[in-house]
Structure formats: C-alpha cells, structure tokens
Amino acid sequence: MAHETARAASRKLRSIQTADAASLAEYYDGWARSYDEDLEDLGYEAPQRAAGLLKAHGITATARILDACCGTGLTGRRLAEAGFEHVDGFDISEASLDEARTVAAYDRLFRQDMNDPLQAPDGAYDAVVCIGSMTYAERPEQILREFCRVARPGGLVLFTQRTDYWSDDFADVLRRLEEAGLWQTLERTEPQPYLPRHPEFADAIKVVYAVFRVV
Numbered sequence: 568m569a570h571e572t573a574r575a576a577s578r579k580l581r582s583i584q585t586a587d588a589a590s591l592a593e594y595y596d597g598w599a600r601s602y603d604e605d606l607e608d609l610g611y612e613a614p615q616r617a618a619g620l621l622k623a624h625g626i627t628a629t630a631r632i633l634d635a636c637c638g639t640g641l642t643g644r645r646l647a648e649a650g651f652e653h654v655d656g657f658d659i660s661e662a663s664l665d666e667a668r669t670v671a672a673y674d675r676l677f678r679q680d681m682n683d684p685l686q687a688p689d690g691a692y693d694a695v696v697c698i699g700s701m702t703y704a705e706r707p708e709q710i711l712r713e714f715c716r717v718a719r720p721g722g723l724v725l726f727t728q729r730t731d732y733w734s735d736d737f738a739d740v741l742r743r744l745e746e747a748g749l750w751q752t753l754e755r756t757e758p759q760p761y762l763p764r765h766p767e768f769a770d771a772i773k774v775v776y777a778v779f780r781v782v
Contacts, residue, residue, distance in 0.1 A: 609762040613642075633655050635714065636698075637676070638667070656675075657678065684713060685713045711744060728774065
C-alpha cells in the first residue's frame with residue numbers, strides 16, 4: 568500500500584509546482600523511499616545525461632561538484648558511476664537526504680531551501696548541477712546568480728528546465744546574466760524526453776539541458 572501511495576505521488580508532479588517550502592519538503596519526505604524506483608519506471612534519464620554533459624564540457628574526475636536539490640541522490644549516483652569523485656549535495660527534504668546518505672557518492676550533504684542564499688563560499692565548486700528542480704525556483708535569477716557565485720571562474724553551471732517553464736521571462740533571465748558578464752552560454756539542447764512514461768507529461772512536457780561557463 569505504501570508503495571502504491573508513493574507511485575501515486577509520482578503522478579501528481581503538477582500539483583506540487585507552486586507549493587511553499589514546508590509543503591514541498593513534506594511532499595518529497597513522503598516520496599523519498601520509492602522515489603528512485605518510481606522515476607526509473609517513468610523513464611527518467613536526466614541524471615545520466617547531465618553526467619555526460621559535464622564530461623563533454625571538460626569537467627574532470629577530481630573536480631568539485633555541487634548537486635543542487637540532490638533529492639535522494641539519484642544524480643549523485645550517476646555522477647559517481649561516470650567517475651566523478653567529489654560531490655556535495657543539498658535538498659529541502661530531510662528524508663530525501665537520508666536516502667542520499669546511503670549513496671556512496673557525496674562528500675557532504677546538507678539541508679537547504681534553494682530559494683535561500685546557498686550555504687557555500689564563493690568559488691567553491693568546479694561545477695554546479697541542478698537537475699529536475701528549477702521548477703521550484705521562486706526567483707530563478709536569484710538562484711542562478713547564487714550558482715554563479717559558488718562556482719569558480721571558468722567552472723560550469725548545468726541545469727535542466729521543463730519546456731512549460733522555459734518562458735520568455737526565463738529566457739530574459741539567462742540573457743541578463745550573460746549581459747552582466749556572469750556566464751557564457753556553452754550549450755542549450757533541443758527539448759529532450761523528461762518523463763516519457765508519465766501519463767500527463769509523455770510528449771507534452773519535455774526538458775532542456777543548459778550549460779554555461781562562469782566568467
């Protein structure tokens with residue numbers, strides 16, 4: 568019964584998009600134990616695609632990587648499988664972090680709301696990745712500026728954004744950061760499958776992978 572409840576949670580992703588921080592944490596706390604399996608059932612491949620993009624853009628095995636909104640550690644696991652040795656992660660869900668602690672992928676894990684200033688010093692990372700979570704950014708420009716702050720000059724910021732959230736306003740944010748000299752665009756993919764076996768997403772909602780070089 569608990570597993571079926573978790574599977575139902577995986578199909579209510581639209582309903583949680585505008586939740587406040589407490590509701591969001593509660594939602595993912597309740598889903599944490601079956602999250603990885605449920606997403607695999609839905610055809611989710613973003614973590615391994617992100618790991619491949621980091622390699623393609625020159626991030627080495629010994630680089631320091633921040634896995635923003637790491638959840639249960641699914642992206643961290645794929646980063647480790649790809650050979651990356653030093654990954655930190657944060658998430659708003661404590662139960663998800665508990666699951667991530669069972670993954671032999673992280674040097675450090677900490678609780679953090681992505682909409683607050685990040686608990687990391689300037690230039691601490693060679694790359695920041697945020698996979699599957701930009702939909703929860705209340706102020707996208709603020710968190711993207713924070714990603715630039717905690718990445719070293721010459722480092723990467725890599726994130727996914729759903730096509731239904733890639734609005735003109737969001738595109739303007741990315742352009743403003745480039746015009747401000749914070750980053751340079753390296754790659755923006757065509758829309759890719761996101762949750763191809765989700766009954767509401769399938770071909771209706773895809774995901775774009777964006778990679779930037781921090782200046």
